[in-house]
Amino acid sequence: MLIAAVLVLIVLGSLLFHFLSPWWWTPIASNWGYIDTTLIVTFWITGAVFTAVVLFVAYCLLRFRHQPGRRAAYEPENRRLELVLTVGTAVGVAAMLAPGLVVWAQFVQVPEDAAEVEVVGQQWQWSYRLPGEDGRLGRADTRLITPENPLGISPHDPSGQDDVIVEAADLHLPVDRPVKVVLRSVDVLHDFYVPEFRAKMDMIPGAVTYFWFTPTRTGTFEILCAELCGVGHAFMRGYVVVDTEQDYQAWLGQQTSFASLTGGAARADAAP
Structure with missing residues (x-):
């Protein structure tokens, strides 16, 4: 239970640091606000995944903690779980890559009047x-x-x-x-x-x-x-x-x- 509590505090501390931190980007002085937007999207996706994974681990520690007479169930394969994790990971990676690819295309297409x-x-x-x-x-x-x-x-x-x-x-x-x-x-x-x-x-x-x-x-x-x-x-x-x-x-x-x-x-x- 102590470890589960520590994990929850890590999640809460990370979120508070992100939203309340005084260290943020310097004021932008160019047209590349797209890059700020891409970073914010990445933060939201990775932050959501981080929060979900750590809280899931904390839940497992509580839900399946050792108790007298309880025995672990052995399940070597779960196709449904594997499919969900594979699809979810693929969607998350694509969601992070897509904005970057759009910005990169603009980043290397130089205007003719430059x-x-x-x-x-x-x-x-x-x-x-x-x-x-x-x-x-x-x-x-x-x-x-x-x-x-x-x-x-x-x-x-x-x-x-x-x-x-x-x-x-x-x-x-x-x-x-x-x-x-x-x-x-x-x-x-x-x-x-x-x-x-x-x-x-x-x-x-x-x-x-x-x-x-x-x-x-x-x-x-x-x-x-x-x-x-x-x-x-x-x-x-x-x-x-x-x-x-x-x-x-x-x-x-x-x-x-x-x-x-x-x-x-x-x-x-x-x-x-």
Whole structure:
């Protein structure tokens, strides 16, 4: 009976902690409220299952507790119970997966009018690249990285000459404009995560990943690395500043292009 009481208290404590806890999500600052909804659906389903299972165990402890003269009944197989558990589990798993699949489909379908920003992760800092006046990012390769070319931009691609380079500084974005975030890592696994945007993605060496979002309010938001990437993992932080269109254009005009960074040494028409 004591164990049954403890189990009931665990259920009650878990429910109270969930509903009364002061630790909740940060206020959202992007269009991905769908992700919050998906998490809430998952909490409801897993919470209901957890409560039902623990209370059922408590009931069994009371209902079938040891009593003098009582003997356990041996039932090696129960097809009806197996069918109910199998169907119930399948329905529960499908109910958790379905909202996530819908949100994932939206997460990777980038709007045609989205601006493009490249995020480069490196132990242990964030750097960024934005398209120049041509609206296109040039080719890049980690094998081309040098002190003068920190992001490995190809000097033979004309589209890369006007690319805007932001090295180990804050990233600025305009409010209410969709952004496609292209992700690269030059060394190990990283993960670009801004809690207020509810959007994150792994950065895999040798591969390019992406996601998109629309900032919905101005402000300064901290960037975290959500993938253990070495001894400096906890210090791999930065900031995204969401500006009004006027402030964003003023900031953009102060940044350095790839051609300016290399001092004209990297010519687009140079022989490969």
